[in-house]
Amino acid sequence: MTAILAKRLAMGIVLVLLASALLFFAGELLPGDFATKLLGSSATPEAVEALRRARGVDAPALTRYLDWLAGLMRGDLGTSLTNGREIGPLIATRLKNTLMLAGAAALIAVPLAVGLGTLAAIFRDRLFDRAILVLSMVTVATPEFFFAYMAIAVFAVNLHWVPSISIVTAGMSFERMWPLLVLPVMTLVITSCAHMIRMTRASIVSVMDSDYVGTALLKGLPEWQVVVRHVLPNVMSPIAAVVVLNLADLVVGLIIVETIFAYPGMGQLMVDSVSKQDITVVQACGLIFAATYILLNMIADLLAIALNPRLRYAR
Amino acid sequence: MSNDMGKIRVMPGAASGAHYGLSRRDLMKSAAALGLAAGFGGLLLPGAARADEPKKGGQLRAGILGATTNTNDPALRQDEFGVMAAYTTFNHLVELNPDKTIKPELAESWEAKPGATEWVFNIRKGVEFHNGKTLTADDVIYSINRHRGEKSQSGAKSLMAAIADIKKLDANQILVTLKSPNADFPYNFTGDHMAITPDGFEDWMKPVGTGGYKQTSFEPGVRATWTHNANYWKPGRAHVEEVEFLVLNDTQARIAALQSGQIDALGLVDPAAVEMLKGNAGVQVVNSSGGQFWSYAMNCKKGPFTDPNLRQAMKYAIDRQKILDIVLRGNGKIGNDHPLAQTDPMFDASLAQNPYDPEKAKFFLKKAGMDSFKIELNTSDATFANSANVGQLYRQAALPAGITIDVVRQPADGYWDQVWLNVDKPLTTGVWMGRPTADMIMSMVYASTAPWNESFWSNAKFDELLVQARGELDAGKRKQMYGELQGLIHGDSGHVVPVFADFIDAYSPRVKGLVPTPSWYLMGARFTERVWLEG
Numbered sequence: 001m002t003a004i005l006a007k008r009l010a011m012g013i014v015l016v017l018l019a020s021a022l023l024f025f026a027g028e029l030l031p032g033d034f035a036t037k038l039l040g041s042s043a044t045p046e047a048v049e050a051l052r053r054a055r056g057v058d059a060p061a062l063t064r065y066l067d068w069l070a071g072l073m074r075g076d077l078g079t080s081l082t083n084g085r086e087i088g089p090l091i092a093t094r095l096k097n098t099l100m101l102a103g104a105a106a107l108i109a110v111p112l113a114v115g116l117g118t119l120a121a122i123f124r125d126r127l128f129d130r131a132i133l134v135l136s137m138v139t140v141a142t143p144e145f146f147f148a149y150m151a152i153a154v155f156a157v158n159l160h161w162v163p164s165i166s167i168v169t170a171g172m173s174f175e176r177m178w179p180l181l182v183l184p185v186m187t188l189v190i191t192s193c194a195h196m197i198r199m200t201r202a203s204i205v206s207v208m209d210s211d212y213v214g215t216a217l218l219k220g221l222p223e224w225q226v227v228v229r230h231v232l233p234n235v236m237s238p239i240a241a242v243v244v245l246n247l248a249d250l251v252v253g254l255i256i257v258e259t260i261f262a263y264p265g266m267g268q269l270m271v272d273s274v275s276k277q278d279i280t281v282v283q284a285c286g287l288i289f290a291a292t293y294i295l296l297n298m299i300a301d302l303l304a305i306a307l308n309p310r311l312r313y314a315r
Numbered sequence: 316m317s318n319d320m321g322k323i324r325v326m327p328g329a330a331s332g333a334h335y336g337l338s339r340r341d342l343m344k345s346a347a348a349l350g351l352a353a354g355f356g357g358l359l360l361p362g363a364a365r366a367d368e369p370k371k372g373g374q375l376r377a378g379i380l381g382a383t384t385n386t387n388d389p390a391l392r393q394d395e396f397g398v399m400a401a402y403t404t405f406n407h408l409v410e411l412n413p414d415k416t417i418k419p420e421l422a423e424s425w426e427a428k429p430g431a432t433e434w435v436f437n438i439r440k441g442v443e444f445h446n447g448k449t450l451t452a453d454d455v456i457y458s459i460n461r462h463r464g465e466k467s468q469s470g471a472k473s474l475m476a477a478i479a480d481i482k483k484l485d486a487n488q489i490l491v492t493l494k495s496p497n498a499d500f501p502y503n504f505t506g507d508h509m510a511i512t513p514d515g516f517e518d519w520m521k522p523v524g525t526g527g528y529k530q531t532s533f534e535p536g537v538r539a540t541w542t543h544n545a546n547y548w549k550p551g552r553a554h555v556e557e558v559e560f561l562v563l564n565d566t567q568a569r570i571a572a573l574q575s576g577q578i579d580a581l582g583l584v585d586p587a588a589v590e591m592l593k594g595n596a597g598v599q600v601v602n603s604s605g606g607q608f609w610s611y612a613m614n615c616k617k618g619p620f621t622d623p624n625l626r627q628a629m630k631y632a633i634d635r636q637k638i639l640d641i642v643l644r645g646n647g648k649i650g651n652d653h654p655l656a657q658t659d660p661m662f663d664a665s666l667a668q669n670p671y672d673p674e675k676a677k678f679f680l681k682k683a684g685m686d687s688f689k690i691e692l693n694t695s696d697a698t699f700a701n702s703a704n705v706g707q708l709y710r711q712a713a714l715p716a717g718i719t720i721d722v723v724r725q726p727a728d729g730y731w732d733q734v735w736l737n738v739d740k741p742l743t744t745g746v747w748m749g750r751p752t753a754d755m756i757m758s759m760v761y762a763s764t765a766p767w768n769e770s771f772w773s774n775a776k777f778d779e780l781l782v783q784a785r786g787e788l789d790a791g792k793r794k795q796m797y798g799e800l801q802g803l804i805h806g807d808s809g810h811v812v813p814v815f816a817d818f819i820d821a822y823s824p825r826v827k828g829l830v831p832t833p834s835w836y837l838m839g840a841r842f843t844e845r846v847w848l849e850g
Binding site for chain 1: 378454467536537561562567574
């Protein structure tokens with residue numbers, strides 16, 4: 001088990017390094033420059049040159065990449081190109097907000113999806129199952145921004161129940177904060193549930209159909225014992241993997257929702273920085289997203305192995 | 316005072332005790348001159364004006380475009396956020412009025428020595444910064460010098476490069492010496508970069524100014540808040556108790572926030588949203604017709620447009636009214652191939668409008684020795700929204716004249732760096748926000764040595780006259796000179812100006828004291844100081 005863990009971890013680190021190189025050099029390829037963006041209509045050549053020199057972007061790309069990596073090793077994410085502020089503290093608050101939003105959405109979405117998926121499996125091919133199927137297809141096929149704008153139009157503009165702008169601030173009380181989270185969380189729950197529902201249902205159905213469940217029933221075990229002792233252990237592994245992968249999607253997929261609701265999280269920060277060509281911030285955000293994705297994928301894999309003895313001893 | 320443009324030499328300090336808001340007569344006049352949005356007109360009826368005595372208090376919330384890269388540093392401020400915040404926290408030496416005249420702000424008066432190269436500014440006495448420090452000449456000199464010199468990264472660097480020297484005459488008086496005469500020089504101190512801060516001040520996360528509001532919190536790219544400065548020196552201004560800027564960048568979310576009552580003020584409204592907003596009960600839409608114009612730059616240095624006949628042909632081959640009607644939905648004015656709006660004090664009304672006339676375009680094409688002509692037009696969303704569609708309208712209009720315009724849509728990233736101002740591109744698209752004075756926009760875009768001479772136009776007569784006009788202190792002569800300068804641009808330059816786009820703002824029903832202001836969005840960025848809240 002430790003050997004597998006070490007191997008996975010090493011692979012994860014290599015992947016993060018690859019992602020960092022990709023992010024850095026892709027940023028280099030972008031046309032244009034933060035200085036001309038920042039100075040806008042006042043970007044005379046000398047002002048641009050002065051700003052570029054002040055931020056140290058006149059050094060060769062490889063030198064800057066290695067400097068950046070060395071900084072990362074020390075836990076230093078660097079400074080923003082446009083305003084010279086440190087990126088670390090900036091990202092810390094944004095990451096906290098993003099994790100809070102994703103966490104709130106996951107708390108609702110995971111039990112809801114697993115529950116609905118299980119019910120759909122139990123009422124297989126009946127009306128309930130069909131309705132869930134159609135609904136989940138629709139939500140999977142519709143882009144997030146559609147639900148977000150619909151939610152704003154109905155619940156904020158017409159009914160005035162909740163605000164359409166979700167600007168949370170540090171030190172905000174829970175009573176003041178929760179109304180701000182309603183619409184973004186709702187949008188995220190709607191769009192992230194479908195996949196988990198389908199996978200839960202499919203896993204349970206396939207296990208229920210397998211020979212050993214039939215055998216267990218035939219040898220006279222009561223149904224609840226069949227479910228607890230034979231079905232559940234076997235569906236846990238695929239469901240856990242799907243849930244964790246969806247969590248990863250949730251964290252990195254927040255960009256659109258955060259932008260629409262002006263929610264001050266990582267996604268919005270990244271969009272901001274891209275539009276200003278503040279490449280150092282984009283790189284830091286991208287790296288954190290990549291690391292989160294890789295880490296959660298790793299956890300999904302390890303869970304699958306831990307919950308499935310066959311994989312544990314496979315190699 | 317501000318109406319007397321006779322001799323600009325002396326701008327009296329008569330402001331002490333004067334009424335700082337506009338008088339009703341001024342208000343009516345500017346309203347008539349600027350043209351009001353239909354839904355807004357009723358507000359300015361005399362009866363309504365009398366009932367609208369400014370009220371104190373309340374929280375004013377605005378949706379503002381911004382990013383995490385924003386700062387309170389006047390040198391590096393950017394985006395709508397930077398501009399709006401500058402006029403909320405700080406004062407400037409000179410204030411720009413809604414009719415584009417100026418009046419004293421932190422400079423209580425000024426005077427040009429004969430020749431207009433030496434300017435004496437008298438700094439207002441008894442003004443205190445938010446931290447209790449009293450304003451002196453040292454603060455002013457420090458604030459100006461931050462934009463000067465080799466190492467300055469300021470956006471106002473080129474504007475302040477006109478200054479040769481600044482000298483402190485006494486605690487409340489400075490002498491500014493220019494490199495060359497400029498009769499409009501005080502206008503240079505109205506811009507948002509030229510905010511006055513205490514001497515040596517650098518803590519931009521907690522800015523200190525003399526403005527009507529003290530900043531109480533600042534989260535770049537998220538929000539900022541202010542509370543009323545009880546010690547504010549300017550009478551009849553800064554009426555609300557609290558100001559909050561919410562950084563909103565998504566177009567739909569901005570409109571929804573206004574509709575759902577989460578914000579009171581919104582600038583940079585999309586012309587396409589105007590009708591919808593007017594349908595909302597009480598939402599006030601204010602159009603300010605000013606100097607924001609679109610441009611097509613024909614390269615006069617290299618390629619086909621070195622022939623002035625082809626430039627003429629292009630000026631007659633565009634249907635300006637159609638672009639205004641379809642793309643701006645009427646929220647603007649048609650252009651006449653020069654940079655001055657009809658609201659500009661130097662606008663020359665006697666200059667004939669270049670009409671859409673394919674026959675005349677054909678005539679100039681013949682004169683250039685051609686039957687037909689094919690040209691590539693570079694557009695990009697980096698300039699103005701729908702620029703590719705506007706290019707298509709140009710293409711349609713030019714076809715009957717035998718001119719085929721191939722519209723190329725360039726990506727927004729890198730457009731300004733690689734396509735625009737590139738001498739190998741014969742035809743590019745641009746956008747200009749307008750400037751407080753005719754000299755500023757002409758020196759910036761049309762002089763042969765101008766940094767953003769996007770059409771590479773060079774006209775010796777124009778260059779010479781521009782310098783003369785800048786140094787001329789007699790208002791009558793100036794007006795005539797700027798008329799001539801407009802004529803030269805209109806006739807010979809490589810600029811096609813299709814339209815002037817209105818600055819469109821929207822406000823919630825409770826915002827009062829709104830006046831169309833042609834210099835920029837949200838009452839020339841001074842809305843936090845000028846409006847008040849009802850109920």
